Amino acid sequence: MSIILKKMERVLSREKKLLRMTALRGLQMEEQDDPYKILIGTILSARTRDENTTKVIKKLFARFRTPDDIASADIDEVKKLIHSIGFYNVKAERIKQVSQIIVSKFGGRVPDDIDSLLELPGVGRKTANCVLVYAFNKPAIPVDVHVHRISNRLGLVDTKTVKQTERELNKMVDRRLWTRVNNTFVMYGQNVCLPVKPTCKICDLRGVCKYYNYRYNYSNQKVFSS
Numbered sequence: 001m002s003i004i005l006k007k008m009e010r011v012l013s014r015e016k017k018l019l020r021m022t023a024l025r026g027l028q029m030e031e032q033d034d035p036y037k038i039l040i041g042t043i044l045s046a047r048t049r050d051e052n053t054t055k056v057i058k059k060l061f062a063r064f065r066t067p068d069d070i071a072s073a074d075i076d077e078v079k080k081l082i083h084s085i086g087f088y089n090v091k092a093e094r095i096k097q098v099s100q101i102i103v104s105k106f107g108g109r110v111p112d113d114i115d116s117l118l119e120l121p122g123v124g125r126k127t128a129n130c131v132l133v134y135a136f137n138k139p140a141i142p143v144d145v146h147v148h149r150i151s152n153r154l155g156l157v158d159t160k161t162v163k164q165t166e167r168e169l170n171k172m173v174d175r176r177l178w179t180r181v182n183n184t185f186v187m188y189g190q191n192v193c194l195p196v197k198p199t200c201k202i203c204d205l206r207g208v209c210k211y212y213n214y215r216y217n218y219s220n221q222k223v224f225s226s
Contacts, residue, residue, distance in 0.1 A: 001173045004154070005180055007204040008188045015191070015202060022186050023050040027057060028134045035110035035135035036067055036102070040095050042130045043122060048085045050190070056082050067108050071099040094122040112136045125166065130182070139178040141169050146189025147182060153193065155210030 027041045040060070045053040060081050064070045070078065079092040098120050102110060110131065111117055117128035129142035141147070143166040151157045157168040173181065192199055198211075206212045 001156075001177055001181075004156075004205065004208075005177060005184050008184050008192075011192060011202060011204050012184075012187055022183060022190070023053040023057070024130060024134050025183050025187075026054055035112070035131060037061060038135040039098070039110050039117075039120075039123075039127070039131050040070070042127045042134075043095055043098065044082060044085060044091055046091075046127075047087065052085055056085050067099045067102045069099075070096055071103045097121045098123070110135065112138065114140070126162065129166075133179050133182060137179060139175050141166055141173065141178050142182040143169065144182070144186065145195075146193075147185040149195065150185050150189055150193050153198075153209060153211035154205065155208075 023045055024038065024042065027038055037057070041053065041057045044056055044060075048056075060078075063077075063081060064073055073096065075092055075096055078096060079088055082088045082092055085091065101120060102108060106116070112132070112135075114125075114128050114132065117123055117131055118125070126142050126144055129140035132138040132140040133142060143151075143162040145162075147169075148159070148162045148165045151165050151169060152159060156172070157165050159165045159168060169181065170178075189195075192203055200206060200209075200212050200215075203209070203212070
């Protein structure tokens with residue numbers, strides 16, 4: 001995996017004009033690893049484009065800065081602030097509930113262990129692992145659609161669900177590399193290994209990519225058989 005990550009990072013560095021920073025990496029840098037803001041940002045980012053997530057997060061935290069602020073906020077105001085993202089009604093309720101629990105149960109501090117994070121309403125493994133990585137720099141592999149797709153395309157795994165992918169990657173990837181996997185794979189998935197029409201011509205992983213080699217061989221077979 002070390003070689004794969006290095007090749008991905010090399011392509012991303014070479015193709016800077018293509019790149020946009022992931023919402024979580026941007027939030028991590030802007031807020032200096034603030035665990036609460038990263039947790040709320042991750043909840044808001046579900047099924048939402050990064051560009052929109054970034055705008056909404058900035059607007060929300062310009063108005064509310066702490067768990068206490070959102071815990072006691074008027075829910076209609078929260079909904080108004082985040083209304084441009086998908087499922088904003090549900091997400092507004094969720095981040096208020098989470099904030100209230102963080103205040104009442106954890107003294108206003110986001111927990112830094114997977115079990116406590118998973119107790120929070122609406123927090124699944126991907127969100128919990130994102131908080132561990134981006135807020136606490138703890139080893140974890142958050143698996144979203146990009147990580148799942150690229151891992152299967154490369155042939156690293158042969159899985160149907162993100163949970164299966166996380167389990168397999170945890171087995172095969174050196175723990176020292178875990179914190180690099182999500183950001184690198186997500187950036188690669190957003191900029192190079194796209195869901196539809198991936199830009200394989202600029203990818204340095206073509207030689208080891210199951211998806212690319214299948215497409216290439218299949219195209220050649222069609223040409224020779226026609």
